[in-house]
Amino acid sequence: MNPPFSDRGSFLAYLTLALFVAACSPFPKEVKQEVQNQPSFAAIRSKPSVYRHRTVMLGGTILYAKHRNHGTYLEVLEEELNAYDRPIPSDKTDGRFLVGTSSLLDLKVYQRGRDITIVGRVVGSQPGRIGERRYTYPLIAATDIHLWREHVEDDHWKDPRVEWGWGYPGMDWGMGWPMMPPMTFW
Numbered sequence: 001m002n003p004p005f006s007d008r009g010s011f012l013a014y015l016t017l018a019l020f021v022a023a024c025s026p027f028p029k030e031v032k033q034e035v036q037n038q039p040s041f042a043a044i045r046s047k048p049s050v051y052r053h054r055t056v057m058l059g060g061t062i063l064y065a066k067h068r069n070h071g072t073y074l075e076v077l078e079e080e081l082n083a084y085d086r087p088i089p090s091d092k093t094d095g096r097f098l099v100g101t102s103s104l105l106d107l108k109v110y111q112r113g114r115d116i117t118i119v120g121r122v123v124g125s126q127p128g129r130i131g132e133r134r135y136t137y138p139l140i141a142a143t144d145i146h147l148w149r150e151h152v153e154d155d156h157w158k159d160p161r162v163e164w165g166w167g168y169p170g171m172d173w174g175m176g177w178p179m180m181p182p183m184t185f186w
Contacts, residue, residue: 038057062115123139
């Protein structure tokens, strides 16, 4: 039996794969190491003063954005992050948090429904309301913000169609030159 990485080709393949996986996070390796053993969001939410000045990485969906005198504030519905630090859409959440940044963010870009991941320091808490109910938000001073691309659904795959073709999928009769329209059923 050959030991792992016994030939140069497999070593390069594994190295390339490792570099690709490491490059999938939008944050540098140093930041990932700094937040590696961070407390859970539930712990931060229950006692934000205990974790004051602690650097954390949180993510979720933007619910509200507003400009203030000293920058921009975002209200975010917390969601668990995947291995690439992107929020995982889910009905399971531990609550909401506020993000403050001194940057002037464009509210048309940072709008409701967009996924976001932030790295920042826990500053404390901010009282607020959700509807008629009082709520205490953990307040995070953002040092790095990553706004994820919007999910764009391709409606082409949702169409109930049947195409008869010769060759590769999507080709009509006759090697790519459409000789007759696709048979489409709606």
